[in-house]
Every structure is written in structure tokens, then in C-alpha cells.
Amino acid sequence: MRIGRLPARKTRILAVRYLGACVVTLLFLFPVYWLFMISFKTADEIYHVPPLWIPGQIQFSNYYVLFKDGDVLAILNSLIVAGVSSGIAIVLGTLCAYSLARVGTGGENLAMWIISQRMIPPIAVVFPIFLIYVYFGLVDSYFGLILLYTAFNLPYVIWMMRGYIVDVPLELEESALVDGLNRWEVIWKVVFPMVRPGLMATSVFTFVFAWNDFLFALVLTRTEVITFPVMLTHYFGGQSNFWAKIAAMSVLGTLPIFVAVSVMQRYLVRGISLGAVKG
Amino acid sequence: ADKDAADTAVEAAKKYAGTTISIVWEAGLQSLDPLNYSGPQWEKLTGIKVKVVEVPTDQMFTKIMQDFKSGAGAYDALNVIPSWMPDLARAGALEPLDKYVDKFGYRDELQDIAAAYRDNQMQYDGKIYGFPDDGDVMLLYYRKDIFDDPKMKDEFKAKFGYELAPPKDWKQFDEIGQFITDKMAPKVYGAGFFRTAPYPQYMFQERFRMEGGKFFNADTMKAAVNGEVGLKVFKQMVAENKFMPPGVEQWNFVDNLAAFLQGTTAMTISWPPYGRWAAGYGSGEQALKWVPKSQVAGKVGYALTPLGRPELGVGFDLSVSATSKNKEAAYLFIQWLNSKKTSLERVQLPYTLRDPFRLSHYASEKYRALWPDAAAYLDTIKTSGEKGLLDLSLLQQDKYDEAMTKAISSLWAGEDPKAILDRMAQQFDAITEKVGVENQKAVYKVWAAKPGAYPQ
Amino acid sequence: MTVSVNLNGAEQRRPSRFGRMLEDRLPYLIVAPAILILLLVGLFPLIYSLIVSFQRITMTENDTSFVGFLNYAELFRDARLWASLGHTAIITAIALPLELLIGFLMAQLFIDRMPGRQLFVALLVLPTVISPIVAGATWRLMFDVRFGPIGQILSFFAGEQVRILWTVNPAFVYPAIIICEVWQWSPFMFLLLLAALSNVDQSQLEAAEIDGASYLRVLRAIVLPAIAPVIAVACLIRGLDLVRIFDVIWALTEGGPGSMTETISLYTYVQGFSQFETSYTAAISFLVIALLTLITTLVLKRMELAR
Amino acid sequence: MADVKLSGVHKYYGNVHAVRGVDLTIADGEFAVLVGPSGCGKSTLLRTIAGIEDPDGGTITIGGAVVNDLRPRERNIAMVFQNYALYPYLTVSENIAFGLRARKTPEIEIRKRVGEAAEMLGIGNLLQRYPRQLSGGQRQRVAIGRAIVRKADLFLFDEPLSNLDAQLRDEMRTEIKRLHHEITTTMIYVTHDQVEAMTLADRIVLLREGQIEQQGAPLELFEQPRTGFVAGFLGSPSINLIPATLKTNGRDAAVVFQSGGELTLPSAKARPLASMDRREILVGIRPQHFSRAGGPLREGAVSYSATADLIQPTGTRTFTTIKIGGVDAVAELQAHDVSSHGEQVDLAIDLNRVVLIDPASGLVIA
Amino acid sequence: MADVKLSGVHKYYGNVHAVRGVDLTIADGEFAVLVGPSGCGKSTLLRTIAGIEDPDGGTITIGGAVVNDLRPRERNIAMVFQNYALYPYLTVSENIAFGLRARKTPEIEIRKRVGEAAEMLGIGNLLQRYPRQLSGGQRQRVAIGRAIVRKADLFLFDEPLSNLDAQLRDEMRTEIKRLHHEITTTMIYVTHDQVEAMTLADRIVLLREGQIEQQGAPLELFEQPRTGFVAGFLGSPSINLIPATLKTNGRDAAVVFQSGGELTLPSAKARPLASMDRREILVGIRPQHFSRAGGPLREGAVSYSATADLIQPTGTRTFTTIKIGGVDAVAELQAHDVSSHGEQVDLAIDLNRVVLIDPASGLVIA
Ligand SMILES: Nc1ncnc2c1ncn2[C@@H]1O[C@H](COP(=O)(O)OP(=O)(O)OP(=O)(O)O)[C@@H](O)[C@H]1O
Ligand SMILES: Nc1ncnc2c1ncn2[C@@H]1O[C@H](COP(=O)(O)OP(=O)(O)OP(=O)(O)O)[C@@H](O)[C@H]1O
Ligand SMILES: [Mg+2]
């Protein structure tokens, strides 16, 4: 809000705001910094009293161990599972959203049912899903997790994309119809490009959701497709708390998200807010 | 037998060359054994690949049970905590092993396993469901340099009228602890314990029984933990925190270890690996980099815990999953692992948490020479094992354990001990009721009759 | 225009009859895969679970006979269940307003243009996208009484050694959880509110300034009503998230000390996966769903009314 | 190129009866403008012709063939939308080529046609830009370009200028008119702006509540409106409608205002009114038919003295609000005819062009 | 009520120099209209006066006091925004009362003033509604109501009518003019619509690229533009600018078109041109200064024969595009003066009112 900005005070106000901004940002980033630092510390430094704010030297042995022991496969698993599932969810969800938005398929009821799927707490369904997965032998398979995350993300994608699609001027589609495209082509050649920013934002979020999921992965993985959050918990335990590994793995597991978010930054804020405003 | 069990297993297993077996192992340090040592060696010997599935302890039961329920057979061999054995066996998740033991001539070598483990952690309902594979027992570690310091000795004697030495009972423990803390804190505190789950629960079990407590009324199967004895133990445990380093309530295995290795605590009670690491055994190992270097090598003494009947505390069995598709190969692998020959190597791996559990381990000349005090260490373990108290093991033991764990964590949080105990008793009763009072009573009777269950 | 190949009418693509039919049904066809998956993974397990909740399946027993509302009746006697619901409610009731307030203050700080604002915003997103399990682990490190920086910082400001056992001391476990939650999710609120605030019609604010309205009046009469829908939705989203809070607590306190911070998710997990009370867990699930549906409906109703 | 015939076309949106039985024939090459107030069904009718909406009754014929069952892309029409409907992620040249690409026209041909169209519309230098980099008028040109490259049989425009500002609107209007002269394709143009309708149309089709109120050449509608609605809709500023009573006397007739005052009608106007003595009517006088009285009155004109209320100069002409028959009326005078509020002016009213309307039926009587 | 004085006001937005040294005096009670093409800095100037933007140079005086350092709320002004800026969550009456409440006016007084304002604007029956329940014109009235209850010293309007459709715009324009007659507060009104500017203003201030191009009474600017820009900006359709060469011969002067053809200027116009033989100029002829030749030519008029190209009837007048001096020009003729494309028409051009512009400086020479 632009209230009370007088020339004399302008620079002072700006300075105060900068100070505020820096303090807030430091405050919020400090834990992340701490995590980073731990990942570079040796055991002696981690267990040093009082805590050290800067490691004696940057050394990568905590990471090296993860690579050597193949723990990073968990990151690969996460990439596969989160990547494929959000890809599928985006495509199927957007198509569904198109139909809901433009044709009103199923009316408000269908839309409400879909969004209500999103509101069900995972803990309430993880158990039945586990039982069903057991029945169909989907436990501990890529397919199982991908299917699950796809389903988990679909309501979100549909809801978000419905919002974006509604905003695409109908006339663009009509114009394309008159210009000689059929419906299918209209969807691919007009609607998809039009909602690209929305798609970007939505895919970041679906990816992040799938990436960060712990509960489902905890329950539905055994040996083959351990994902990153589950791997992380392997370092907590009764007999051992491998802070070095925890920190290094956390950093590795945060990097892909960080990259995704940075690249998509400009779509992101809009994505978040639109989802909320339209939700 | 002329051929040892390890060789037998290897010979028999060769026909499975090329297959892969998976074995559930506790995540973290424990897994380094099969990952770095036994797994690769087994593959070299037999051509069978070993896949190690690392699972954190508190998820192990869940995962094993899940896998069994799902019938997926993702796991072939298992590490099983002995107190779960009744549940897993009853559910049918474990393969009975007797027929394999006979087929592959393993009975003799089983006799070499220390009695505490062999008699208590191997069978359920008369059948073998797993091979005890870890000589878990609690030891008291203390700083010889402090206990032997003449000045300290004199002052202590003057104050309390007896020699400064490893405590014989908990009163002594408290006095010594308080004394050292008063003298040396914050550089050194009298003692430090691993205060988060699962350890304090075992300590409670031990002390409760040593003070004369009984878990249940054997006639009614009503929980009896909330009597005078329970209250006394709880109050003592809380009081002891006062002379331990601040924040001890939060300590886990590693925190406690780190503190002891750094010389911050003068006494602690824990599993055998502390002794090895404190002595600096294996300190050059890459795999031990996660532990601070020992500052107390050569200064550590080993003793029985106060009152002399230490808790056997957890332990591990090697078992075969009932849903495995490679049962025989899995069996052969665990026989080989557990055999005299292989296990002796394994308990000497500097980085593992597997502790000596065979008579032959205790007697091994090689082991006894690993570091200056190694012989004393092995002797203390052996004695501790012989005198060890068994962990409570009932149907759905997991639930009783959870109740105890939660109770103790509430205790640290400063809740009224009596209230905690009452609640715990209530929970015990509820669990018992759910399991079926009569069923449980029968199981409890069998357990309570074992020599290691209650001190005579 | 000059002579050119005439490409109208006759050469247009005429789809086959089948093509036409497909095209006409297209809107329905493209809904199908998504709905199918949702039914498969969303609805089907729920129904299955509903059935199970009327049976008596436990770790060792597989009694599939109908036992009526036995499991549901059990719910009412389960003090730990209600306690865990209470814990969940406490966390939600404290964390949500805090996140909202902090998010709002941050948004106020960043609402005006200033050079480098994009960078600040980009950095501030980070906590929100980090995996909750990582967040929990990080804060456990932060809170550690000896090796963590929080105690050190507090000591510095207090001028004496401050030792708080964040995950043990009953007075501090909730603050610990809430600090972690607030740290992770205030930026989310911040982003939402920043966008909402930037959408507030600038000229309305200018008009109010000319009209001479005070900051509070502007806030009350213009800003808050304008962003109310966003706040409502944000609260709904975060509220639902908070109700299902699991990872952070799993990593931070594991529900302790005792069961003091055991939330409904944690409790359900324990029932389902460490105690294998299959049928009972199903009953709990339905209780949770029923409660959430009730709350969500009420909230949505209110939003509708407010509109 | 093609003629268009609608017969008995109906369209419902749920309960809304948007088009209520329209019969309309537009000749090949004709420029027809659908005009009418907002919501009267203009867009709906146009979209029905395009095939974007299916009619709920009646037939639509384009170039002799019934097209009811054809899809939009099969009708070979081109359409320009109100908000341009440009694809924002395509460049201008890709936008223009879009329809051709959809029809798999060879690239060479596409390039040629796009070049020609761009040339024609003066946007040759913008081809590589994106729509967001264009001004409103340029966007509108691109939209038109997209339509003309198609060489469609029929062009449809739905309020193509309503998003432009006044000056640009004037310009683009001229260009569209010129375009029609050049390519002489049949065009149907929707607007609710009467100036656009008047200036562009070969024929105006004035719609009201889903029905055709009147159709014909622009000046025909302007000068011989069949209803008060038509008279009121066309012309700017709007026609002044003043309630009055007829007073006839044999061949003579006069209108008597309710506030007193009386205007005698010229005989041509009076003739059909003979039997209507004492009838209540509305007298319609266009602002342009007032003038400052000075010198002899023209045949059929009467003089009227009034007080200038508001004076709004627009340059060469000044709109002056006066009271007549007790109501406010606007007179369009020359720039310096009046200069100050409250000034007394003598006006001449051209009664030959006055319109008399029956207030009950809305029909024009004379 | 107050007069407003700006002297040397500058305003930058980053690198954009939006207002470039404006000196302006507006008398107490005057109705000043800031007009100019989009982006010329009108809104910026207005917002600077309001105090929403801080000037980067110069002083602003309202009612004799320098207000540079005062906040908007301290300047006692009222402002009406383009998009109305009504508070959507308050009722109409709360909206109108908002400023009064903020100033802690007693409730009784508020009720009275709101009632009066609503009465004056004819929105008395809407007081309990919310803005979203109002039509565009009603909203605009509420926005004005909000301004007038405040009894501010100065009213500012930023394109208050541009979101309305043509008819409503006409209506509201009339009302604002009337309002000014009634309350006679100083008003500054921004628009880019020249019709609005002409009809509303006591004084027009024409801005161009952040500077004042010309200011004065509406007809003064229209009839005596100082620059070609002013001539072109005012008037609709726009003035026709035709390149030509001056040919002088003692007291006589004529313009010679590049395509041939020559018009002899009347002596009044010719006088100042004596020394400018062979100079390149632009001849500006307003469309209204063409007429169909018939009967004797008026003093200062010449006849010119042309071919009607585009014909755009608007009712009583018809815009006809003709070629003159090789370029297209628009002539505003009577309705039936021309009827078909290609028709040959004889026109009279009123050369008394022609404007001659120096193409290099853009200044009007005569
Ligand atoms: N998709 C629709 N659903 C329901 N009613 C509609 C729809 N489109 C138009 N209508 C209604 O049909 C009637 C005619 O609408 P139409 O858009 O054809 O009017 P119009 O003459 O084009 O108006 P405008 O000048 O405002 O564009 C209106 O009453 C409108 O509300
Ligand atoms: N907030 C701003 N930041 C940067 N430049 C601005 C800002 N506001 C206006 N400008 C620039 O200042 C110049 C003057 O803008 P202003 O809004 O005053 O024009 P205007 O005459 O009101 O135009 P319009 O008729 O389109 O409203 C323009 O070049 C514009 O791009
Ligand atoms: Mg329309």
C-alpha cells in the first residue's frame, strides 16, 4: 500500500524496508544454511560444543559416502516416480479440466467430487490403498507409486487447470474452429499453449508434492523403489543418527526442487495465488 | 562334526548360484556387515547375490509384517528382534527352521551359542524360528583414570565411607555420579545415559525386576508395574538425570556414545560396541567417521551393571521369511553367517554392532588380543550374558514396549511418575484384554518360568 | 490479389463418420482416464476400507465376518484417539493464525516495489517447497541442546547459558513443532497474500488516501474484505494440511514426550502399521474423513455466506 | 463468395430465447450490418451462421447449400472477433498463417498470401512481432489479416472495433469499408454502434429482442424508420421525443405540447393524420433538424424560441440543450450560434423531417 | 474552493520523463480539462496535484498554499477515478460517507450530506445496494457522489467516463457539466477524448509528451490552433492535412498541391505569407469546411471538383473520402450530397478557415 510516502522520508522508508527484508530472509534461510553447513562438517565438528557456525573446511566426504553406497539411487527413484507421475497427471488432468471447464461435463458435482478427493487426508486412505496394493502386487513397484502419485495429484491439476482454462478466451478456440481445426487440435494447438504458464506452475507443484511425499512412500516401498524421504529416515534410528548423512541427503534431495522452483520462479507465484483465488 | 557348518552351507548353496536373496537388516551401521563384508564374501563363495534391505529399527517389525501380509515375498532372510518372535511366529511370518538345521547339520554349532541367547531367543513353542546372532547385553563402562585417581579416591572414601569403585547398587551409582559431577562438571559429569527409546525401557525392566517388581499378577494377568517398586525406580531414574549432563533426556545412542568418547561422562551403561570403540578399536575406519574420535582409549573399565543382573536388551535373530521364494538359499546364508567360523570374523569387524554371542567368541585368542583390555572386555560380556535378564516377551510385545517407551518419555517430560505408571498399567491391561487374558497368561507363565526372567 | 491455387471448400478435410463421432464424444472421452484413476485409487480403496471397518481384522486374525459397529463403538472409548485429535486441533489452532499473521506482515513488507524484490521472494519460497521430513530433521538439528544453534543464540541474548530441551520439555514441544510449521508455511501464506494484496485495486487505496482514511480503516474496509476469499482458501488449504500433519512430527518428536504430540495421523499410522489393527484403523479413517468433511463444509458454507 | 439465407432461425440458451425466428437474405458480395442494443441477439445470430452455435430451428444456407449440419471448419468462412482472438504465443505472421496451416496449404503459398495480406493492411513490418507488442489497432489489423488470407466465402465480424478508442475506430472503420470494396466478399458485421452501422453497411439489419425490427439501406432506416425504436436507435445525438397531442382540422394538422405551444405540420405530414384528432403521440425531432433562425424560413420549417441551457461546443457544431414541450431536447447548432448559458435563441425546426410515433404501439405514424 | 497553480512541475518514472516542466494556473471555480494523446502525462499530472505522486521538481499551490509536502488527505481534494474505485464491500451510502467518516464528521451531518448528494445525482433509491449491483452509469454517479459530499476545494477527475458506453457517456457528460454549474468548485478533468474536452471545458489544457502544447477556451483551440498537433487533435473526423507549396505574389498567395492544382487564399489568410514564397507547407482543411457547391460561392470559398471514393453516411451527414492534392481527405457533406462510389462531385472549400502549417516546426503559420 502506498500510504504516506513523502519525498523526505522516502529513502529512509526504503532503507527500513530493506533492513526488514534482509532480516526476514536471513531468519527464514538460516535453517537451510545450517543444514548445508552440517553436510560439510566432519563428525567432530558436528558433535562440537558449542556448535560451529562454519565448518573448518568444506569437505565432501558426507556426500561421497552417499554416492559410494548407492544411497543416491533413492534420489533417482524419486526423480523417476515424481517426474513420470506429474507428467501423466498434468496431461490427463489438463484434458479432464478442459472438459470440465468448457463442456461442464458432470456439472458442479463432478468438479466438487474431484476436489474433495484432494481434501481427504492421506492417512485415511493410505491403509486401504496399502491393502489393495498388496492384493494386486503393486507394493514396491514404480508403477504402483506412479499410479498413486498420479491419482494424488490429479485433483490438484484438474482444479488448477480448470481455473486457467476458464481464463482462456473462448473466442480463441472458436476462432481456431472456424480457421479449420478440430476439437482435438484445438486442445493441443490452442489451449495447451495458452495455459503454458499455468502448466508450468502446476507441474512444479505436482512434482514437489510427489517428491516430498513421505507417508505413501513409507508404506508402499520395500526394497526396489525407496524414495528420497524414506531413505532419509533410514538415517534416523535407535542406534544411530547419522547427522552427516541426513544433512547431505537432505541437501541432495532439496536440490532438484530448488532447481525446479528457481527455473519456474516466475510462473510460481502466479500459480500459487491463482490456485487459491480460484480454488 | 568334521565339516563345519559354514563349509556345509557354502557347499549346499552353490546350486543356487546366480540367484539373489534379500535380507532385512537394521539400517545404518549394522548393515555395513552384510554390505561390506559378509554379503560380498558369500557371493564370492557361492555365487548368490545378497541384497541388503536397510530398515530403521522402529520400522522393522512393521515392514516385515507388511511384507508378510502382502505375500509379496520381497524379503528372504530377516533380522528379527527376539521379543517379536512370538508374534511373528504365531502370525506365520517366520519359517520354522528345524528341518533345515537337521538337513544341514547345524545342531552342534548351535550348542556353542551362549546359553542366555540359545535358550531364550531361538525358539517359540518348541520350534526354532531364528538363530541368535548378536550378544546384546548391557555393560557398565567407567573411566578408570578418574576412579583410580588417588585424590578422588581419598575424598570419596572420606565422604561416603567406602571405596570409589564401580557401583554395586543404584545407591552407590547415584552417590558416585553425584560426587564426580560435583567435583568435575562441566568438564566431566558423573554419568550419562542413552535416554531415548528404546534403551531406557530395558533399563527400567532390569531395575524394576532387580528391586523385586513383577510385571503382572500371574493369576489375574493384571499389570503390576504401578506399585511401590515401579514408583521407586521411576523416581530414581528421574533423579539421576540431575547429575548427568544437561539435555541427557534427549540423548540417543550416538549422543551418549559421543559424550563418553569425548570424555564428558565418567560412567555409562550400554551395549558392547561402546567398549570396542572407546578403546579406539577401528578408529581408522572410514565407516566410523560418523563418530567423534575416542579421547578415552585405554582409560575405560568394564563392569557389571549395579546389582549385577544386566538386561539382555534387544538382540537379533537371523530368520527366514515364510513368504520367501528362496527359503533354502536364505537359510543357508543365515547358517553361514551365524556359524562359528563366520560369526567370529563378524563380531570382530571394527565397525559393526554385532557382539560376541558364542562361547568360542569369548574364548577366541585373536579377539582377546585386539586391544589391551580386550580380554577383560570379553570376560565381562560373558559374565553379563550369563547373568543377564530377559526382555519381557509376550504376545504383541510391541504394544507393551510402546507403552513403556511412551511412559518413560513422559517421565523425562516431568510428569508425575505415579500417574505415568498408572496409565502404563492401564494400557498394559487394555492390551492384555485385547490379546485375550487367558492366552496371554499362558505365554507369560512360560516366560516368567525361564531362569532369566526374574531374579531368584 | 493475383491468381493462386484455390484451396477452399472442396479441398477441406472432411473427417470420417467415426472421426466425427469421436470428435463429438471428445469432451467425455478425455475425462475418462483421469476419472478412472481417481475411482481406482481414490474411491475403490475407500469402499474396501468401509467394508473392512465392519469386520475384525487384526495383526494375527483374519475374521471377515460382519461385526457391525463394533469398531466404531470402540472409537469412543479410545482416549488416545481423542487426545491425538486434540493435539492436532491445538497445532492447527495455533499454527494457522500465526502463519497467516506472519505471512501477512511479510507481504506488507514486500508489497511495494523495491529493487531486488524478486530475489527475496525467490529465496523465501525455499522453506515451503522443502520436504517436510527434511524440515523436521533440520529443526531437530537446530533445536539440539548441545549441537544446535538455537540454544546458543538464546544464550547469547539471555547472557547466560540457556538449555531448553525442545523435544522433551512439555512446555516446549508444541512451540518446537509450531516453530517448524510456521517456518515452513508462513512463506506460503506470504506468497498467497502478496499476490492477493497486489491484486487489491490500487485506485481504491488511492481513493481512500484522498478520502483521508487511517491505515486501520483502510485495512478493515478495503484490504481485508478484498483478500478475504484468498485468506479463506489459504486457511482451508493449510488447515487441511495441518490436520494431516505427519512428517514433521515424525522427524521432530515422534509424537513424544509420551503421547503428548501424537497427532491423528501419527496415531492412525501406529494403529495401522505397527499394530496392524486393520479394521480398527479403517474405522478411524472414516472418523477422520467424517470430521474433515464436516469442518470443510462448514468453512465453505461460511465462505459462501460471506460472499 | 456466397450469398447467405436464413429462414426461421431460432436459438435458445436454456430458457433464454435469444433468436426468435429470423428470416434474412444477404446477397453475394453484400456488406450487411447486424445492429441493435446489447443483448438483442446479434452475436448469437452471427455465431449460428458461423456454426459455433447450432440453431434450434430453421435453416441456414450459404452459397446455396444448407449448412446446418456442417462444422465451422467445413463452412469456409472467416471470422473476426471483438477482442481480436489472436494467439498470443504466435507471431503475427504465424497468426495470419494459422488457418492456412490448419488446412495444410503449401508453405510457399502461405508465405505469398501472408505477404499479400500484410501488404494490404500495412502491417508488413510487424510480421515477426508478438501480439502483445502491438497496439490495439495493429492487433485488429492482424485479426483481419488472418481472416482475409483464408479467401473464405463469407466474412463475419463480431464488434471488431469496440475495443478501440474513438479515433482508431474511425480509422479502422474506413479501412474495413475499403477492404470490402477491394475483395467484395460477402460480409456480415455485428455492432451495437449505430455510426458504424450507418457508415459501413450496404444494408442494416436492426435487431431487437431476437427479431428483426427493420432492415434496409442505412439512409432508408434513418429517414423512414418504421418504429420509434428505429428512429431512436439511429442518429447521434439521439432523436428528441416530445409527448404531444394531435390536433387535426380537415387537411391541416398540428401537434400541441402538453406544456402548451403548438407546431403546425406541413401538409405532406398532415395528410395521413386526418382521422387522428386528439390522439396522444410522441413527436420525434432530430437534433440536426434544429437550426438558428435567421433570414426566411425554409418550406416546412417553423420557428421556435427557446432558452439555451447547457452548451456543449464540439468544434464546428455546438450541442445546446433547450426545453421544448416541457422536456429537455438537444439541438445541434453551428459553432457560434449560442455562446452562453441562459441565452435566448430563436430556432427553426424542420418539420418535414419530423417523425410522429404512436406511443402505444411504437409504430411510426408519419 | 481554490485556485491551483503549478510551476515548473516535473515528474520522472525511472527513466521516463512523464511531466516536463508544466506551468499552469487554474482559476477558482474554473473547469479545466487536461487532454492529449495516450501517455502524454495527463494522469501523472493529475495524480501529482492530488498528492498520490510526488513531483520531482516544481511547486504545486492549491488555494494559495504550497502543498508539495502535504499528503493527499491534507489537501482537501476529491477525486473520481476511471474505474470508479468504489469500495466493493461497502454499500453505496457507506461509500459516499467514507471520506466523511474518516474525517470524523458527526453521523447526523453525514446522513444529511449523503442524502443531499444522492438526491442531486438521482441515486437516492440505491443507497443500500453494493457497487456490484449497480450499472456502469450508476457506479459513476456514486463515485461522483463520494467526491461531492466531501465539499472539497478541488475536484479531480481521471477519465471518469471512459469505461462507459457511448450513450451513457453522453448522458454523464451532460450531468457533470450541470454539476459544475451547480456547485462551481474548481475542477480538473482528464480525458483523451476531444469531444469530452470540447464540451466540458472552460479551459482546455492540451498536453503533448509531458508539456503543455496549448491552452485556452475550447473554441479558441479549435479555431486558432497554434500547432498542427492541436489542429489535428481537435475535431472529428480529424482535420485533413495536405502537403503543398506556397506561391506568393505581392499580397496574393496560393497553395499549390504536389499533384498539381492550386487554391488561391483569401486576402486575410494571404497577408502574413508575403515573404514565404516556395515554402513547403501543410494545408489543413477540416472535413466540415467542405460543402457541396451549388449556387454562388461564399466569400473566401473556392470550388473544387473531386471523385467520391468511400461514402459513409451517418444520418444527416455523410463522410465522403476524396482525393485532394494526391492524398485522401474526408469531407463531411449533407446526407444526400453524394450517393455512390466513384461519383464526381463539385465541392466548395471554405478557405477562410484553412490552417497553414510549417511541416518542420509543426507551428501554424496562418
Ligand atoms: N452462452 C450463453 N448462455 C446463456 N445465455 C446467453 C449466452 N450467450 C448469450 N446469451 C443471451 O442471449 C441473448 C443474446 O445474446 P447476444 O450475445 O447474442 O447479444 P448481443 O446482441 O450480441 O449483445 P452485445 O451487443 O452485448 O454483444 C442475451 O440475452 C444473452 O444474455
Ligand atoms: N507507474 C509508472 N511507472 C513507469 N512509467 C509510468 C508509470 N505511470 C505512467 N508512466 C509513464 O508515464 C507516461 C505518462 O503516463 P500517464 O499515465 O500520465 O499518461 P496519460 O496521459 O494519462 O495516458 P492515458 O490517456 O493512456 O491514461 C507514459 O509514458 C507512461 O508509460
Ligand atoms: Mg455480442
Ligand SMILES: [Mg+2]
Ligand atoms: Mg491516464
